[in-house]
Amino acid sequence: MIKKSTSALLFLLFITCKVHAQTEQPESLKHYLSLTNSFLQDGGKWIRQNKDMIPGEINSASYYALEFYRGINTNTVQLRLKNYLPLSSEWKIIGELILSWNAKKQKVVLYGVGSDGVIITGESQLTAVNELQLVSSSTNAEGKTEVSKEVFRFKDGKIEVSDTGDKGTIMTFIRMEQPTGNIIFMSTRDGNFEIYSMDIKGENLKNLSCNKAMDYAFSYTPDKRLVFYTNRDGNDDIYVMEADGKKVTNLTNHPAADRIPCVSPDGKQVLFLSDREDKNGKIYSMDIDGTHLKKLTNNSYFEDAPTWSYDGKKIVFSRELRDLKDTSRNEAVNGEIFIMDADGKNEMQLTDRPGFDGGAQISPDGKRIVFYGKSEKAKYDIFLMDIDGKNLMNLTEDDMEDYSPSWSPDGKWVACTRGDSKNYDVWLINLETKIKTRLTTQPKRDESPFWQK
Structure with a gap:
């Protein structure tokens, strides 16, 4: 039986040894890993997929992610193993492990301790080009040891894992691509709503607006x-801030409320909502310098x-x-896309939904639309549909x-706000x-993330 933490780790040993067959002996494990796909150097993640899983039914599968870190010396690499739990929509750390290059054995060896106290050790043996056999053992807290032998084969960008018996393929590793860019979002973490940026890992946080007033919905x-x-300035208006953050200009400067701007892809125009002609809020466009105002919608409905x-x-x-x-009816609003x-x-x-x-x-690519709306459980979810409203x-x-x-x-990804009445992230x-x-x-x-290129 392959243990969770052992099997997820074995994939890494396979692809490092796969490259080893075609190159000279490495001087260090750091060099050894540098010969593999570069995503390993950048904290790349792979997921494990049950071979019997039906696409889309994520509750029937187990997902694992490996995150790589610099080791304690040049001959080691540390990694953190995470398990994705569909019911909680979270990644949970289930173990931290160390890979080392053994110069005497000319093999990669591993050692780790899982969150359940299981000790894992093992070493690799190359049996053919693009094929690796790994013998590993796991010892639990009671001292019981279990030995397993697995064969890894690299084919068509995937890694198939089988045991040395007659069970055939046990699981398949497939690469999970990593998103790029920065996330801009609103937060009250400094007391009032400000606009922040962070990288795609949720790190390198920066307050972009830094003002005592409330700063909301944004575009670039x-x-x-x-x-x-x-x-x-005491009233909701549309502003533009220079890239260095030093100059801020009021573009609308109108006594009415002007809100929720969106810059055109070429950067020449801005869409926004305004109640300057009625209190329902209509859609307007203007040039990026605030000139050439144009009202795009004209009706008695609220728009957003x-x-x-x-x-x-x-x-x-x-x-x-x-x-x-x-005002004669009191039912929930009926907003459509x-x-x-x-x-x-x-x-x-x-759309035509409750x-x-x-x-x-x-x-x-202009083919689909993502939006939020009420689900059958009477709560808000994220939905996807074709550009014509189908599927x-x-x-x-x-x-x-x-x-x-x-x-x-x-x-390939969607950023969103998720939470409950107590907190949103x-x-x-x-x-x-x-996977979320x-x-x-x-x-x-x-809340309100915006994906910046």
Whole structure:
């Protein structure tokens, strides 16, 4: 029987020894690993997938991630083994292990202790090109030892694991690609809502707005100027901040409330909401310098969160389909997703569901839309649908509330706000595996992530 921590670790030994067959003997394990795929040097992660798993049914599979660190000397590399638990939507550390290059044996050996007290040791033996046999043993806290022998074969970018008996393939390792870019988000961690940036690992945090006023929803120009709305002059207006953070300019400077800006892909225009002509809030556009104001929608409904498509030809937004002048009804709002041309023409309704659908964004390839809306459990989840509103899919069907999705530049990930009435944090969702990874853990509110290239 392959132990969880042993089997997840064995994959690393395989791909290092796979390369060893085609190269000279390494002088150190650091050099040894540098001969493998470069993602190992960058904290790359792989996932383990049960071979009988049906795609999409993540509750039937176990997922593991390996994170790599510099070892205690040049001949060692440390790694942390994590287990993904679908029910809690979290990664849990289940062991830390050490790999060492044994110059005398000319082998990679391993040693580790799992969170359950199991001690794991082993060493590799290359049996053929792209094939490795590894003998390992695990000893539990009661002193019971179990020896296992596995064969690893590298084929078509995947690693198949089989035992030396007749069970055939036990499991398959597949690479889980890592997202790139930075995440910009809002947080109350310094007392009031400010705009922050962090890297894709949730590290290197920086306060971008640094003001006593409330700073909200934001967007970026291609030259990295920050466009956001704030009440720092006593009224909600749209502002632009230079990339160095030194100069801030009020673009709207109007007594009405101007909110939720979104910069066009070419950086020349800004969409935003304004109640300057009525209290329902309508969609406007203006040039990036605040000139050439244009009203794009004109009706008696409330509208929300307009965003551009990546080619700048379409706009998606939410619209409350109950006339807000009608106060005779008291049911929940009925907001639906709409799409229109960039000039405000050719509107089309995409959703027709109970509750409020909002935060819509078109994917980088222009084929899909992600948004948040009410689920069958009467809570908010993140949904995915085709650009024409077909093939609706729930991405976050669990007990948490989900809002404010944002596409990664490559369209393979979605950042979003997840939490409950007590706290909200920024999470990432891998669209291939549906695995959700938590980036922030503050007791304050972290929300409305925006994926910056």
